[in-house]
Amino acid sequence: MKLIFFLLLYASCFSSCTSRLSPKDTEIKALSDSLKVRCNDRIMQTDSLRIEAENFMAHTQPGTPEYFLARQYYINSYFNEKNFPRVLEMLDETERMPGYKDLPATQANYLYTRSRCYQFMQQYDKAIAISRQIMDLVPTPGDTLAHEGIRTRAVGAMNNVNNIFYFTNRTDQGAEWFHRLRTNPPALLDECCRRDMMIFEGYLRGLAGQKERAEAVMDSAHALPVYRKTAENTFRDCSFAASVYYALPHRKDDMERLLKHAISEGRKDRYIPGINWAMSLLGNIYSRQNRFQEAVQLQYQGLEIGLRLQDNVFCARCYHELSNLYYKWGMYPQAQYYIDKVFAWQENTNTNLKDKGAYHLTKWSIVQKLPGYRREERLKLLATADSCFLLSEIKQTAQTHFYKAIDRIMILPYESAKGLEDIERYYGSNTSTASDYNVEALRAIALFRLGRDAEARKTILAIKKYNSTDSYHFLDTLMSHYIHREDNAVIAHLTRLREPLLQVYLEQKTREAVVEADIRYQTEQKEKENRLLSAEVELKSSRLQTFIFTGLFLLAIGVGIGGWLWMRLRLKEREKLFSQQQLHEQSQRLQQLIASRQELNNRNEELLRQLVDIQATHDKTCDLEHVMESLQPCLLTNREEEQFRTAFASLYPTVLHSLRSICPRITRTEELFCMLIVLKQNNEEISRTLGITRSSVLKNRYRLRTKLGLPEGCDLDSEVRALLLPE
Incomplete structure (x- = not known):
């Protein structure tokens, strides 16, 4: 019973503390808002959170609520790295700072972080004691923000205490702890958390097997008003109540209603841990009532949620439930298809050992019904499941060990001694469990395989009643052996054991065959619809690819033409520049030639004037006319x-x-x-x-x-x- 509640107990995420920043200081408020968004993110960036927290602390005055808020974010960055000793050291430093004792809401935040550290360090008693300190805090009168902050942390602390008592297998002590708390509650819890205390007490009493008291406490809790309604709190209340009513046949209608309401509320939030457990439990109810289509449809809805959240663990669990459903109704190829999906999904995620063991155990059950698997392969699956369960430190149910014993007896005859040892270890001292699972029949098979015929015969004759239709084939195995040996006394005794079960067995097989035929018909119709949808999707995909390739081709042509035009333009610009340079050089040459001619002409004129003067002064002394004529051309x-x-x-x-x-x-x-x-x-x-x-x-x-x-x-x-x- 307790294993079905495991997924409900994920640790709650840190929520940001209520800020008291001055609205006038816009810079500090912007830093605070940025930190809140980053700290509320489920995938928190540790480095950036630490840097922003340091920046925030640099803009605030030590001893103020804003400073302690920034320091809390800074400490949370180390908590995200699981550096718990460093977190505790910084918490000790903070508690010694001036002004800390004057801020009860701040104390609640820091104490909550300390309790979480102790919880992860497995110092559970310290974690419970620190959580109790949070509940004893008293807010300043009239300070509604501090009141709400302490209340939120107190509820989170109660959730952590609940988880601790569950994981340490002390559910009865946990129920009494919450009973004492609500009997003599602190003022704040008595005002607004009485419903929460009763919910946790009823849940733990249900896990401890105290069915009547758990039912009474849970009914009283749901009769109280909700102090602050949220999707997460509603999911917790409904799912915890459903877990209590699960063991009460007369409350099955209430259980189904509560689970539906819990799932509906769970879909409203981004992600609530445990919603896949609620879907699995509701699917089991549908399956027991032969509402197979509703059970399958529910898991498909869970797959949609998992794919939307990109949560591989969630998707793997939904595929696992689908595999179990198809296995239960004898559709083993479909069950194998979905369990293979589970193994494909778990390769891309960090699957916990408990889930991994359950996946291997389910696959082992499926391959039992399918040909083509060797004994060594089956043994490997079972051994892996066994190792995962042992390493996970989770107490196993009798049924898990029962399946392991069956495997060693029925599948691996050369390990029958080990199978007999397991039966005696797991069931020898538990009469009720032995009666439930017909251990004497298993013991007889093991003794028969070991060659201890006399002990096997004595064990068979001692069986008074065989009440398991699921393992009807065990009697067939024993019957075939003793028919071969012509042991009429044993044959008659086995026949008497089989007669009350035969009609039930045949009805069950007939019902399974009818359901299987209906399921196959529905499956074929769905497959046809899926093929049509796949063809439509492929057609649209082909068109989209054609459009994409055409667009890329046209884009490439456009780029090529544009590049060619750009190159032509650059070439023309270069030619134009070269021509301008040539023209400029030619123009300079012409100007130089003209200037040189003009200078030469000036010199000639000057020489002519000098010659005229000389001729006038020295008349007929020299013949200068020839010289002057030579300068005129x-x-x-x-x-x-x-x-x-x-x-x-x-x-x-x-x-x-x-x-x-x-x-x-x-x-x-x-x-x-x-x-x-x-x-x-x-x-x-x-x-x-x-x-x-x-x-x-x-x-x-x-x-x-x-x-x-x-x-x-x-x-x-x-x-x-x-x-x-x-x-």
Whole structure:
């Protein structure tokens, strides 16, 4: 009985303490809110929690409620790492700080953390004593926040005490402890926690086998009003009451109603430990009442919750219950399918030893009914289950040992001596258990396998009643042996034992066959629906993949085209930059050439003036006319002129072609004149560049105006540039 309540007793998570931060200090309030969110997270980030707590403490004054709140979060970071000695050391330091004794709500939080440390360190008596101190705290009158904080911690402390008494197998002592507490309760508990105390007392009395007192206490507890209703508290009250009513046949309707209500409340919260146990227990009720579809549907709902929460342990337990349901109704391939699912899920999670042993025991039961498994494989499953149970330090039920004995007797004949030893050890001193599980029949089989025929025959004849239809095949095994030996006395005795069970056995098999046929029909219909849904899902998945691949292909093409255009643009920019650099260099060369020609022309003019002066002073003393004539010609040589034309053509490639098209009879000198106009040279600069006088420049302008057909009074430079330069 006690094992079905194991999942109800998970340790409760830390809840954040009520903060008294000043609403004016927005920075401290923001830090506090951040810490509350992180500390309430079930997967708390220890490092970040510690860093934020240190930051919070740096912004608060020591001795204030805010400072103790931040220090509590800081200590919780070490608690998450299970560094309990360090936590206790820091708690001792905190209790010596000034202002600590003046804050009862803060004391409740720190005492709760201390009790949890002692509980994890298995110092259970200290944990219970510290929990009792929490319940004795008195809040400051009028301080509603402190009142609620102490009440919350007191309820959590009672839950921890309940867990301690359960895990140490002292349920009767625990029931008396809670009875004394509610008989003489502290003021706070008497005001708002009387229902909670009675719930825990009734639950422990039910585990201790005190059925009538447990029922009376639980009924009285549920008659009291709820102080503060939450989904978690409602689930606890309903599930604990259902566990008490489980042993009372006349309360089966109440049990089913309470379990349904507990499951309904459990779904409202993000996660409540024990909801999978409640679903399993309700599923067992459905199964006993032949409501197979409802039992299976309930476990599928549990699977949905487990998948939504991404809880592998939850999912594995739901698959385990499905496997047990199919095994019970003789659908062994389906049972094997779901137990294989269990083993696949438990590989990805940290399964506790108790659950792991139950999974191996269930698989062993299933492979008993299926061909293809060797004896060594079956023994390995049973040995693994046995090891898990022993290491888990959980007291085993008689049925578990009974199955182990059956395996060693029926499956492994060469270990029959060990099987007989187990029977004598587990059942020899327990008459009621031996009667329930027909141990004498097992003893007879073991003695027969060991060759101790006389003892086996005596044991069989001593059996007065055989009351197990589930193990009907044991009698068949003994019957076949003694029919072969023609022992009529034993055969007659076994026949008398079988007759009362035969009709029940046949009815049970018939009922199982009908249910199995109905289940198979329903299963086929569901499989058809699943195949249709799978086909639809595959079609949608195929379409989605097509859309994705098409989108990726178009995206790749777009990226390629964009990259190509970008490369072309970069190439054009580089070509343009290179052309601009070339034009700039050519323009500089032209300017340098013009400047050099103008400088040379200035020197020539200066020499001519000097020669004129010399000739006037020394008349007929020397012949200077020839020298002066040699300085008069154009300063541009043919080579320099070609260089000038080449450089100009690179800058203005269409000018000369346009000029010759407009005026075919233009001379080379006039072309040079037009090129200098295009380069924005004035008359003075043109005369110095070409080495001619200003009057010659004006004459050339007149002739050029005539050849180009320009009217009088217009600006020659502007017209030439307008004609020759493109817009």
